[in-house]
Amino acid sequence: DEEFNELCFEFGLELDEITSEKDIISKEKGEEKAKGASDTVLYKIDVPANRYDLLCLEGLVRGLQVFKERINLPRYEKIIPAQGEGQRLIITEETVQVRPHAVAAVLRNINFTKERYDSFIDLQEKLHQNICRRRALVAIGTHDLDTISGPFTFTAKAPSEIKFKPLNQSQEYTASQIMDLYRTDSHLRHYLHLIENKPLYPVIYDSNGVVLSMPPIINGDHTKISVNTRNVFVECTGTDITKAKIVLDIIVTMFSEYCEKPFSVEAAEVVYPNGKTHIYPELAYRKEKVKPELINKKIGISETPSSLAKLLTRMCLKSHVTGNGNNIEIEIPPTRADIIHACDIVEDAAIAYGYNNIQMTIPKTYTIANQLPLNKLTELLRLDLAAAGFTEALTFALCSQEDIADKLGMDISATKAVRIANPKTAEFQVARTTLLPGLLKTIAANRKMPLPLKLFEISDIVVKDPNTDVGARNYRHFCAVYYNKSPGFEIIHGLLDRVMQLLEVPPNEENGYTIKATEGSAFFPGRCAEIFAKGQSIGKLGVLHPDVITKFELTMPCSALEINIEPFV
Amino acid sequence: FTEMPTDNFVESSFWNFDALFQPQQHPARDQHDTFFLQDPAEAPELPAGYTAKVKKVHSQGGYGSQGYKYEWRLEEARRNLLRTHTTSASARVLYQLARQEKFSPVKYFSIDRVFRNESLDATHLAEFHQVEGVVADRGLTLGHLMGTLRQFFTKLGITQLRFKPAYNPYTEPSMEVFSYHKGLKKWVEVGNSGVFRP
Numbered sequence: 162d163e164e165f166n167e168l169c170f171e172f173g174l175e176l177d178e179i180t181s182e183k184d185i186i187s188k189e190k191g192e193e194k195a196k197g198a199s200d201t202v203l204y205k206i207d208v209p210a211n212r213y214d215l216l217c218l219e220g221l222v223r224g225l226q227v228f229k230e231r232i233n234l235p236r237y238e239k240i241i242p243a244q245g246e247g248q249r250l251i252i253t254e255e256t257v258q259v260r261p262h263a264v265a266a267v268l269r270n271i272n273f274t275k276e277r278y279d280s281f282i283d284l285q286e287k288l289h290q291n292i293c294r295r296r297a298l299v300a301i302g303t304h305d306l307d308t309i310s311g312p313f314t315f316t317a318k319a320p321s322e323i324k325f326k327p328l329n330q331s332q333e334y335t336a337s338q339i340m341d342l343y344r345t346d347s348h349l350r351h352y353l354h355l356i357e358n359k360p361l362y363p364v365i366y367d368s369n370g371v372v373l374s375m376p377p378i379i380n381g382d383h384t385k386i387s388v389n390t391r392n393v394f395v396e397c398t399g400t401d402i403t404k405a406k407i408v409l410d411i412i413v414t415m416f417s418e419y420c421e422k423p424f425s426v427e428a429a430e431v432v433y434p435n436g437k438t439h440i441y442p443e444l445a446y447r448k449e450k451v452k453p454e455l456i457n458k459k460i461g462i463s464e465t466p467s468s469l470a471k472l473l474t475r476m477c478l479k480s481h482v483t484g485n486g487n488n489i490e491i492e493i494p495p496t497r498a499d500i501i502h503a504c505d506i507v508e509d510a511a512i513a514y515g516y517n518n519i520q521m522t523i524p525k526t527y528t529i530a531n532q533l534p535l536n537k538l539t540e541l542l543r544l545d546l547a548a549a550g551f552t553e554a555l556t557f558a559l560c561s562q563e564d565i566a567d568k569l570g571m572d573i574s575a576t577k578a579v580r581i582a583n584p585k586t587a588e589f590q591v592a593r594t595t596l597l598p599g600l601l602k603t604i605a606a607n608r609k610m611p612l613p614l615k616l617f618e619i620s621d622i623v624v625k626d627p628n629t630d631v632g633a634r635n636y637r638h639f640c641a642v643y644y645n646k647s648p649g650f651e652i653i654h655g656l657l658d659r660v661m662q663l664l665e666v667p668p669n670e671e672n673g674y675t676i677k678a679t680e681g682s683a684f685f686p687g688r689c690a691e692i693f694a695k696g697q698s699i700g701k702l703g704v705l706h707p708d709v710i711t712k713f714e715l716t717m718p719c720s721a722l723e724i725n726i727e728p729f730v
Numbered sequence: 731f732t733e734m735p736t737d738n739f740v741e742s743s744f745w746n747f748d749a750l751f752q753p754q755q756h757p758a759r760d761q762h763d764t765f766f767l768q769d770p771a772e773a774p775e776l777p778a779g780y781t782a783k784v785k786k787v788h789s790q791g792g793y794g795s796q797g798y799k800y801e802w803r804l805e806e807a808r809r810n811l812l813r814t815h816t817t818s819a820s821a822r823v824l825y826q827l828a829r830q831e832k833f834s835p836v837k838y839f840s841i842d843r844v845f846r847n848e849s850l851d852a853t854h855l856a857e858f859h860q861v862e863g864v865v866a867d868r869g870l871t872l873g874h875l876m877g878t879l880r881q882f883f884t885k886l887g888i889t890q891l892r893f894k895p896a897y898n899p900y901t902e903p904s905m906e907v908f909s910y911h912k913g914l915k916k917w918v919e920v921g922n923s924g925v926f927r928p
Binding site for chain 1 (some may be wrong): 731732733734735737738739740741742755765766767768769770771772773774775776791793794795796797798799800810812835836837843845847848849856857865867869870871872873874876877878880881892893894895896897902903904905925927928
């Protein structure tokens with residue numbers, strides 16, 4: 162186990178959990194239900210999101226064995242059948258409206274066992290979830306070729322005209338009935354919306370009118386594959402042709418291992434509405450040339466070109482030295498669709514070398530460090546406010562609509578708040594426009610603490626602003642609250658004076674700060690003042706209105722102060 | 731290391747994802763992981779010339795890359811969201827650096843809040859803080875990155891480090907940094923890093 166963990170770590174995989182079927186059921190349903198479940202050890206492995214070739218056991222084992230130099234990377238071959246003998250998939254023009262692209266291939270004389278069969282189905286599901294974006298971009302269908310006969314037609318028809326027996330059902334249904342049938346199915350109902358409201362649904366027929374599938378929902382029962390299937394017709398339909406090609410390549414390269422002629426795939430011809438034809442799978446092998454100096458430089462190692470070529474070959478990128486020994490030619494197999502730039506090749510070389518074998522060095526870059534003035538001011542104020550006897554709080558920037566509007570006696574439209582489109586709970590509906598609710602909620606959660614409670618926070622609030630490039634901006638606010646048996650307006654006022662003193666702003670009207678009595682919806686009438694400095698209003702202070710206090714579930718009087726500190730940077 | 735300006739929680743998909751080579755069909759851009767905004771829903775302004783370059787690299791490739799080869803849509807890039815990582819601020823800063831007349835090496839850092847649309851539990855919050863560092867210079871290597879990280883973590887008192895290959899859409903090579911936690915008696919992930927893609 163330790164060894165395997167090490168290997169995964171080096172290769173770039175995460176061994177998440179070592180468990181067994183019995184353990185899984187125990188955890189989810191209790192030990193009783195787990196009796197009789199398999200005890201064989203299961204490894205849960207996390208695969209990086211861009212390595213589609215490692216999503217199934219076959220690919221994973223192949224990759225690791227090449228990495229450990231136990232086997233050579235297999236060469237995937239495309240066999241083009243003699244003229245007229247290959248399978249053909251004809252695409253009609255109706256599909257353009259709903260699911261324009263399709264690719265196909267054949268796995269000839271394949272040998273399935275229960276494990277391989279399960280793995281085959283599993284890979285399709287994983288690809289559906291990953292690169293196919295839950296079947297929206299590409300949908301995979303695999304069919305028993307011996308139950309059908311080509312040429313096949315991929316077309317689109319009105320729902321009422323499509324009728325067939327879906328997989329594992331006992332009778333025929335029309336497409337509209339199928340939609341209703343699977344509306345409650347926990348697995349398939351998520352895909353119904355992909356075609357539900359279109360006028361035509363995609364469907365694949367064979368030459369006798371037998372339905373292979375109605376992508377992306379479900380295959381026909383007639384063509385379902387089993388452990389005894391010998392010839393498989395694979396088709397991928399979708400809205401993204403690049404991804405459809407990658408998906409097809411992955412499936413056939415992975416499972417052609419079990420064909421009678423290992424790693425060989427029989428090609429199929431796709432005919433487009435305009436008459437053009439294309440042979441699939443592409444199984445393209447791309448050649449890239451990379452200079453060994455580049456690889457060495459980027460990683461910080463110095464390996465000879467031939468050892469670099471060996472490292473890359475271990476990562477399934479067959480390479481050899483060319484030129485006068487100053488160039489490396491790399492062949493990128495169809496399983497490595499994630500290699501799109503020389504830097505991807507550099508990373509693979511580094512992985513093969515072993516990240517932890519690279520010498521760590523410090524860059525010789527000389528730079529002068531600077532603190533952002535706004536943050537510097539915030540840090541300085543923080544220390545002095547704590548010295549004044551106030552405790553700092555750090556609260557959430559997202560809150561509910563009531564928090565910044567109704568509970569403070571204001572209307573939400575007056576707040577210019579930024580609104581979230583998809584909050585998971587009501588607590589995260591808007592971004593805060595004031596720090597006050599956060600502090601009041603903090604007090605509410607700490608009512609048992611001894612009085613007085615003196616809290617402050619210096620943090621960002623968010624408001625809409627049409628002048629910025631995104632339409633909103635942050636302001637750095639400072640807010641303090643004093644919660645006690647008596648409201649303590651004089652204490653909050655004193656704190657304001659102290660802050661102004663620290664900011665070196667004199668208490669006069671021309672070049673300093675003043676306060677003027679005003680009304681505020683959150684404040685007690687006659688106990689509220691607006692603070693002016695640097696020619697603008699920067700905030701308010703006062704005793705909070707009893708309504709506000711009650712709405713935040715507090716019971717004692719409270720005074721508060723909130724100002725924008727950005728003008729003082 | 732100089733501090734980067736990060737005082738904008740609201741970011742456009744362009745700076746948060748597209749400029750960082752994260753494809754528009756990537757799961758992280760889904761409703762599930764990102765807080766998209768209802769109001770303001772779209773960013774009014776995006777840098778025109780740069781946007782055209784980003785579009786080309788995603789859909790056709792460029793700078794030595796094959797690209798993703800899909801249809802890149804401007805409306806998708808305009809969608810506003812609450813930033814999911816402070817790397818969007820790094821992207822802005824690097825863009826400014828690129829527009830300077832003469833290149834000067836820089837080291838930037840930031841520590842600020844990010845937002846992810848996740849349910850709260852013992853190890854996950856919807857809002858949390860990230861520490862981010864960027865070094866830009868000629869001739870930097872993976873070894874330099876590892877060295878810098880080692881020094882950084884040593885100052886935090888974390889000395890046992892191992893590096894694991896990882897994947898980020900915008901860095902290649904990428905590494906996750908693991909440290910041995912004596913209390914839990916196992917290696918835990920303490921950071922993520924990488925060399926920005928050309």
